[in-house]
Amino acid sequence: MSGNAASWASPQRSTLPFSEEHEILRRTASRFFQDECVPHRQAWEDAGMAPRQIWRRAGELGLLCMSTPLEYGGGGGDILHSIAVMEEQVRAGVNAPMLSLHNDVVAPYISRYGSSAQKAHILPRMTKGEWIGAVAMTEPQSGSDLRGIRTTARPDGDTWLVNGRKTFISHGCTADLIVLAAKTAIDGANERISLFLVEASGLRGLHRGPPLDKLGQADADTAELAFEDMRLPASSLLGELGGGFRMLSDRLVEERLMTGVGAVATIETALAHTLAYVKQRQAFGQPILNFQNTRFTLAEAYTEAAVLRTFMERCVRAFLHNKLDAVEAAMLKDRATDLQCSIVDQCLQLHGGYGYILDFPIARLWCDSRIAKIYGGANEIMKEIIGRAL
């Protein structure tokens, strides 16, 4: 048996325990993205966001909050459900609706740290797609160094008064429920960060900017937010007062794991597009796959992809057993997104001029990939985390 370098991406070689139930969800997700999102990508890019109805539709199909407990209307599933959906979304080449943000980042804040009342109030709405979720951490002067945020929440009677600004907030234009990080200054003594659940629709004092003009992922909205004496009820505090930093840090491991999963899916998608292209594209009288440079470039990229997938799967299996630590998650996020950008760029190169035209999937993957080295903690922060643990 001579083998095939592409087989490492096949289900036969996978070490992840996907069940039939996961595969059913995968097929549903694939149809949803291909039939109901791909045809609209350009329109959504032009608008800078996807319409609300698409969230309702995703909710109807069971693609929202798959791992949220059943008692709150969620799917009661695990991270493999999220992975199946993410892989299909990447394969389809659409960023909106940003299901992973809603499902894997926002919903867990509420299901893990929320009170029974908060869970009962919010999670069913998020599961049905009535509410879209967002997280607001980053500020104009504070990105990776979260402790430097300046947005404040001051107690005022039974309420909190919030003032400050946030930026680069995914779903900033459309979110109904925002997990907001703010400094809670009580008698000037406690400067620690707390989290609030902001019900954003029609809220006075909340100002949303227009969609930011990004290098990629233009179909998903990202915006600035400003808070001007924005009043929140006492019941909007999430978890412990002053416990925001710990909650945010705890959640980053899963976020970074999912970023790694997305990077692997992106690389495998880019390679599949490129392999198909170099087999049919003729130059100097032969398919460009026949040139040694093409074969060597792809040989390296497929091998890197196989190594990366093996490591990613090991991280996922560790996560399923509650054993994935922050250092390994940082290693995965750093290396996976670095490789994503370099391999997608090499794939674009093999497409020649067509790779520069946005009609070709590789061009969009190239634009959409760049942010991965920045979000979820810039890769420099990942290296700090790994470097400090040496």
Add this chain to the structure above:
Amino acid sequence: MSQSTHLTPEHEIFRASARKFLKTECLPFRDAWQDDGKMAREVWRKAGREGFLCAKVSPAYGGGGGDLLHCAILLEEQTKLGFPELTFYLHSDIIAPYIELYGDEDQRRRYLPGMCNGDIVAAIAMTEPGAGSDLQAITTRAVRDGDHYRLTGQKTFISNAQNADLIIVAAKTDAAQAAKGISLFLVETQSAGFKLGRNLNKIGCKAQDSSELFFDDVAVPAANLLGGIEGRGFYQLMQRLPEERLIMAISSIASMEAAVEDTIAYVRDRIVFGQRLIEFQNTRFKLAEAKTTAVMGRTFLDRCIDLFIENDFDAVDGAMVKWWATERAFQVIDECLQLHGGYGYMRDSTIARLYADSRLGRIAGGTSEIMRDIIGRSL
């Protein structure tokens, strides 16, 4: 260290005794061997008597009846002690399997017990001055003459030859054919007409001798044609390559891990501009990348070892793991050497030896170019 799912407590016992053997019987002589350009002949007998040769060969022929992990463990322990030379591995895991798998019963009985107890040291001779990776181009020829073959030609870069009693030689039995013309012969170094050339002066892997060989009308008994049928040599060689390349990767990943650990220890102690080297962000970032590469390499390697033991490891997998591991090991070791500054350039330092030694991995066992060709053609 390997975390293969197939590791058993018995493997750990083997590891402990291997470490003891290497520390007492090899480490004290390592520098002398490296200066000499070859290991002492006596250590082969000691290794054989204590069960460290031919761990995979069947007990019926005096072997250990073990598996790939025994080979991996020995290499890992050698590498940790700064003695990563592939001499034992060539003898035990490359050459002995040819005889065990492709030899006839008479050939197995004649040679394997001696290889297992260290009375016989073996080498394998494929490469020629004009044929390296393109094995089909070899010109050494073997012409049938009654119940003998007459062997004429030249080989180069042949490891273990200085101590060898037995050399498996690839030769053309049919010059008109490419792959189908190649056969393997069991040639005893006592044979008239065989001449051992000089021990070549290599960049690294100093204790692993590498020689030129000359065959001038050497009479080899027909009974020493491996397996007894002409024209099978190329296929026999091809079949063994995935495992051989996997073992090259085992060695490379062990070297990479050793380099990273060595460098972490160094940068913690070394003071520059009034602070420890590890306190500089560049040092931490470079080592963060090196450590990530080592962790990923280990994960991939262990997966490949598991696939191999489960009989699901093919030629493309072998090329992938060998290319990745040897290239990345060299790259990581180079970054690690840089962090050692001038000390990294001194052969006395562990990192300098790892650097020079690891350069070979990208060439031996099929060059990185051949690996990429194999991978690329599979697409």
